[in-house]
Amino acid sequence: MVLFPDGTRLLESVPAEVAQRVGLRMHAQTDFYDLAIVGGGPAGLAAAVYAASEGLHTVMIEKEAPGGQAGMSARIENYLGFPIGLSGGDLARRAVVQAQRFGVEILFPLEAVNLRTEGSYRFVKLADGNEISCHALMIATGVQWRRLDAPGADRLQGAGVYYGGGATDALSYKGETVYVVGGANSAGQAAINFAKHADRVVIVVRGISLSSTMSQYLIDQVQQTPNIQIWAHASVAEVHGETHLEEISLLCADTNKIERVRASAMFIFIGALPRTEWLANVVERDERGFILTGPDLIRDGQRPKGWPLEREPFLLETNVPGVFAVGDVRHGSVKRVASGVGEGSVAVQFIHQYLSKV
Numbered sequence: 001m002v003l004f005p006d007g008t009r010l011l012e013s014v015p016a017e018v019a020q021r022v023g024l025r026m027h028a029q030t031d032f033y034d035l036a037i038v039g040g041g042p043a044g045l046a047a048a049v050y051a052a053s054e055g056l057h058t059v060m061i062e063k064e065a066p067g068g069q070a071g072m073s074a075r076i077e078n079y080l081g082f083p084i085g086l087s088g089g090d091l092a093r094r095a096v097v098q099a100q101r102f103g104v105e106i107l108f109p110l111e112a113v114n115l116r117t118e119g120s121y122r123f124v125k126l127a128d129g130n131e132i133s134c135h136a137l138m139i140a141t142g143v144q145w146r147r148l149d150a151p152g153a154d155r156l157q158g159a160g161v162y163y164g165g166g167a168t169d170a171l172s173y174k175g176e177t178v179y180v181v182g183g184a185n186s187a188g189q190a191a192i193n194f195a196k197h198a199d200r201v202v203i204v205v206r207g208i209s210l211s212s213t214m215s216q217y218l219i220d221q222v223q224q225t226p227n228i229q230i231w232a233h234a235s236v237a238e239v240h241g242e243t244h245l246e247e248i249s250l251l252c253a254d255t256n257k258i259e260r261v262r263a264s265a266m267f268i269f270i271g272a273l274p275r276t277e278w279l280a281n282v283v284e285r286d287e288r289g290f291i292l293t294g295p296d297l298i299r300d301g302q303r304p305k306g307w308p309l310e311r312e313p314f315l316l317e318t319n320v321p322g323v324f325a326v327g328d329v330r331h332g333s334v335k336r337v338a339s340g341v342g343e344g345s346v347a348v349q350f351i352h353q354y355l356s357k358v
Helices: 013-023 044-051 069-074 086-099 169-171 183-196 216-223 337-355
Strands: 032-038 058-061 105-107 112-118 123-126 131-139 141-144 161-163 176-179 200-205 228-232 232-241 249-252 259-263 263-267 272-274 321-324
Touching: 032 044, 032 123, 032 232, 044 058, 044 086, 044 337, 058 131, 069 086, 086 105, 105 176, 131 337, 169 183, 176 183, 183 200, 183 216, 183 228, 200 232, 321 337
Parallel strands: 032 058, 032 131, 058 105, 131 321, 161 263, 176 200, 176 263, 200 228
Antiparallel strands: 112 123, 123 131, 141 272, 232 249, 249 259
16 A cells, blocks of 8 residues: 555555656656666665756656665664654655756656667667667666575565565564564664564574674664564574465574574565666676776776777766766665765766766
8 A cells, every 4th residue: 555645545556656646757758868867766866866956857767666775764863964864765755856856857667678879879778668868877776685595485475574674564563573684774774663563573693793784873773672682693594384474494503403483574684786687798797796987997007898988987987988887786885875875966077077078
């Protein structure tokens, strides 16, 4: 169910219906743009706002929903200018409104499936068969959750087993036992959110503690929440249930024994992979699929193979002139909302420099 600000709701809605209700489009108004942005997380939204406010004809293409993973965060406590924090959903909504006010065209839900270049033009093919052309392209597609490699997990996905989890999910587990798998900030935020409603929340983490993977302010909140338990040095060995999750088998690394526990739901936050398959053979990536930019493209003092310009790639530019990468999808990026916003806004200045020579 989707509840809208005017009080109306859609039952069993699909993304296309939601997009129509909130004023987003599924089809481009024109064939050409100064800047096309693929990905609508914090980095893409920031770039859209700055680019459009500075006069660039801008379109943003988003596969799922504007806001990205940050949009699923129950609370972002350390974002500059919000001393009491704000939810990821609030941040995403504000950014979308701001982008639209400057004339950004937001296409949702649409997926980019191919990239090709022709002279100074970059062409993005969409899953619906249409193609958008632009002089400058920004890739801000973020990452997608890693799959849990445990028997039963795929079969019960959506029936007690979930990847990620937002504020609205917690309301369904009042008085229940919820397991959160993973030790990063997203897992900590989810655990705190679930603890407000669930009887018991268990964080399952492979390491000996959370200190190497989670921000200290979140660790403090987790430790101060009485109904959150940390189960360290453990991993999910198997997931059980006929039509819905019933139990989880956990492998304890200290004893090498498996313990089977009852669970109402399991939310998985075990890292993520970049969404860059559609860029294969065009944009250079590292061994994990993250996009290489700027100095990372220079090897032994040499510019990337096929680089046609006299200058070196800009800081956030890929091996294809005029194609930039920002946020979590970029090799070496800092996986924080503020960092993504910073990269998105800074990249616009490089785009202006690039367009001035086209």
